[in-house]
Amino acid sequence: MTLVTAELVHADDRWERRHGFVLQGGRIEAVGPPDELAELYPQDDREDWGDVAVLPGTVNAHAHSFQVLLRGLGDDLPFLRWRDRVLYPFSERLDRDAIRAGALLDFAEMALAGITTAVDFFYLHDRGNENDLAVVEAAGEVGIRVVVARSMYDWAGAPKRYQETPDQAVRNFRELHSALAGDGGAFAQPAPHSIHGASPEMIQAGAALAEELDLPFHIHVAEGIYEWEMSLERHGVSPVRFLDSLGVLSERAVMVHCVWVDPDDLALMAERGVRVVHNPGANAFLGDGIAPLREMLDRGITVCLGTDGGCTNSRQSVFEEMRMAALLAKAAASDAGALNAEQALRLGTANGGTALGLPVGRIAPDHAADLVVVDLEHLSVQPASTAPKQIVYAMQRGAIRRVLVGGVPVVEDGHLTRVDEREIRARVAEATKGWEPPGAD
Numbered sequence: 001m002t003l004v005t006a007e008l009v010h011a012d013d014r015w016e017r018r019h020g021f022v023l024q025g026g027r028i029e030a031v032g033p034p035d036e037l038a039e040l041y042p043q044d045d046r047e048d049w050g051d052v053a054v055l056p057g058t059v060n061a062h063a064h065s066f067q068v069l070l071r072g073l074g075d076d077l078p079f080l081r082w083r084d085r086v087l088y089p090f091s092e093r094l095d096r097d098a099i100r101a102g103a104l105l106d107f108a109e110m111a112l113a114g115i116t117t118a119v120d121f122f123y124l125h126d127r128g129n130e131n132d133l134a135v136v137e138a139a140g141e142v143g144i145r146v147v148v149a150r151s152m153y154d155w156a157g158a159p160k161r162y163q164e165t166p167d168q169a170v171r172n173f174r175e176l177h178s179a180l181a182g183d184g185g186a187f188a189q190p191a192p193h194s195i196h197g198a199s200p201e202m203i204q205a206g207a208a209l210a211e212e213l214d215l216p217f218h219i220h221v222a223e224g225i226y227e228w229e230m231s232l233e234r235h236g237v238s239p240v241r242f243l244d245s246l247g248v249l250s251e252r253a254v255m256v257h258c259v260w261v262d263p264d265d266l267a268l269m270a271e272r273g274v275r276v277v278h279n280p281g282a283n284a285f286l287g288d289g290i291a292p293l294r295e296m297l298d299r300g301i302t303v304c305l306g307t308d309g310g311c312t313n314s315r316q317s318v319f320e321e322m323r324m325a326a327l328l329a330k331a332a333a334s335d336a337g338a339l340n341a342e343q344a345l346r347l348g349t350a351n352g353g354t355a356l357g358l359p360v361g362r363i364a365p366d367h368a369a370d371l372v373v374v375d376l377e378h379l380s381v382q383p384a385s386t387a388p389k390q391i392v393y394a395m396q397r398g399a400i401r402r403v404l405v406g407g408v409p410v411v412e413d414g415h416l417t418r419v420d421e422r423e424i425r426a427r428v429a430e431a432t433k434g435w436e437p438p439g440a441d
């Protein structure tokens with residue numbers, strides 16, 4: 001066991017000065033003032049980390065790792081044109097090595113930005129689970145925790161490699177889930193794509209798997225106005241109410257986006273206990289709109305944060321999303337009190353752990369020792385006396401000196417410890433050789 005002290009510690013949801021915690025076997029054993037811990041653990045090793053702030057590793061509850069390879073190809077296009085001219089055709093070009101290269105780049109950027117758990121909502125399923133396992137390998141190489149939200153997609157208009165029948169999707173999910181069982185670094189959770197990408201049968205199959213295996217399930221909901229209009233036209237109700245009519249809304253539902261929701265939808269979401277992944281940067285980048293974050297929180301809905309894909313944001317940092325969430329909530333409400341720094345930090349850490357059902361996102365007993373160590377001497381967090389606000393609103397990536405996952409450093413002194421950056425660049429160059437952005441129509 002190791003008793004660590006530091007200048008600032010975000011201990012179980014509060015900032016404390018000159019505070020401590022005890023690490024054991026990749027987990028947090030205890031948290032408290034250093035002298036109390038010293039009495040409780042007299043024989044154990046001591047480490048003083050000095051003039052740093054230690055906070056929980058951030059949780060990126062929604063991303064699509066391979067999309068980082070598409071960065072720059074379709075920026076500034078409206079969503080449906082981006083999907084049809086960039087996402088669909090370019091995702092057809094990726095073989096297993098390219099998928100792994102994309103995941104490696106995406107996870108490397110995330111680790112450097114202080115993300116210790118990432119959800120990869122993954123849907124290139126032409127080879128059963130082979131491509132999913134390439135993503136898991138890449139996460140292992142970088143050293144971050146990954147949740148493969150294994151997509152279930154049966155809309156016939158999508159590329160063939162995305163599509164499975166409900167039976168195939170259920171069988172393949174079970175196989176991936178058992179392959180990763182007992183792996184503390186990689187997890188599988190079902191993810192029926194959306195009401196436009198998955199049939200009602202597929203969505204219900206995903207929710208049933210979650211129920212049976214005691215897992216959350218992920219689904220894109222009401223990201224753009226097109227889905228709202230489509231739902232009203234086909235089903236006569238909003239996307240949220242349509243999902244409720246399928247009987248799938250519960251605490252297991254991790255609903256991604258929820259930009260186009262009305263007050264009745266919000267009331268229903270609160271009643272069912274669903275969780276929401278807010279992706280403010282991507283929603284703004286794609287012109288989808290601003291999700292009603294303040295209203296969700298006022299109704300007691302658990303909201304966490306996601307970066308979304310690396311080509312629709314295009315920064316892979318939950319600290320960025322905390323700042324975006326706060327700024328957009330303030331702007332939308334014309335009220336600087338609409339979201340404060342402490343709430344934004346909670347969205348990017350503890351709430352992510354709650355939504356994913358994993359013991360991450362808090363420096364608290366029985367939680368993983370997934371930590372971000374911020375240099376309190378870095379100019380972007382000055383004056384250090386008010387650093388907790390700066391960490392959300394002002395901090396630049398250079399202030400993130402160390403990142404630990406399960407107590408093991410994956411970033412030291414601002415650099416990856418396990419993967420060589422030159423090798424990542426070379427693999428990405430190989431994967432994207434000869435690619436050109438599509439011409440104007």
Ligand SMILES: [Zn+2]
Nearest residue numbers: 121220308309
């Ligand atoms: Zn997405």
